[in-house]
Amino acid sequence: MxxxxxxxxxxxxxxxxxxxxxxxxxxxxxxxxxxxxxxxxxxxxxxxxxxxxxxxxxxxxxxxxxxxxxxxxxxxxxxxxxxxxxxxxxxxxxxxxxxxxxxxxxxxxxxxxxxxxxxxxxxxxxxxxxxxxxxxxxxxxxxxxxxxxxxKTLRELLASLNKQSPDLTHLVEVQVGDSLPLMCERVYKDPSLYLQVAKVNNLTNFRNLKPGSKLYFPPIVD
Structure with a gap:
């Protein structure tokens, strides 16, 4: 051998x-x-x-x-x-x-x-x-x-982070019926952050999210 x-x-x-x-x-x-x-x-x-x-x-x-x-x-x-x-x-x-x-x-x-x-x-x-x-x-x-x-690649790092804290970056899967403001409410408790999240993910049409796709939600910076 x-x-x-x-x-x-x-x-x-x-x-x-x-x-x-x-x-x-x-x-x-x-x-x-x-x-x-x-x-x-x-x-x-x-x-x-x-x-x-x-x-x-x-x-x-x-x-x-x-x-x-x-x-x-x-x-x-x-x-x-x-x-x-x-x-x-x-x-x-x-x-x-x-x-x-x-x-x-x-x-x-x-x-x-x-x-x-x-x-x-x-x-x-x-x-x-x-x-x-x-x-x-x-x-x-x-x-x-x-x-x-x-x-680790960026995606591997984000996937391994604690998804319960708004101080960390989240990788979140889009569910049926989700809207970006609704997802921002779940992650940040603040739906008004949807424009910033759309920009981070390069979304041009954030009103029609594809179920099963994944979006990045970066940490909140004061």
Missing amino acids: KLTKLTLTACKLDKSPISSIPPFSVMVNPEAITTTREIKYTEPFFFDSLKHFISCGEDIFDVPKIILDTTGAIPKSDWPENCNDIPQMIKALKKVVADYVGSEHESPIVNVQWGNFLEYARLESMSVNYTLFNRSGKPLRAEITLKMHLY
Whole structure:
């Protein structure tokens, strides 16, 4: 059975692959992958010693060690495609996870896949630790650390938010008989906000809503 390798693929915001950037498969699978969920709280005040919940922070996703080795310990058949030395390997990896993509106006979203393990993430930092050089100073081995934040599309984020609070964005399905003022009354307790909601959803004919369609209701801003 062929060994399945961790592969990183550059993607667009909608998670579709960027075809012009070749995926990067590691030479040696990492020993560990770490995910961390942060919760944000207020700092205690002199009159209030309790920490109060603010929000759920971003999910942090780390690949602590990707090994690159050109000493001969790893067969060339396992080297990243079209790479003959450590600098070329690092350049290929940066292209997938860190470099600016002109057509997208930002660095890529990264598809991280290893067998059944699949996540999408944005790079926060990439560290390179060169651990071996030849006599002329050319690097022969390096260890890469990737620190990322797990990524969700806008629709995925909105769909996962608490739909009971007017302070959060809602994704609401249109029911038979619904009108935009009626939906604004349900979400905001204020039907007069229907024009703003129509604008957010690019509705040109908000009087005829299609049952089953979904509309975004953004947070109320005072």
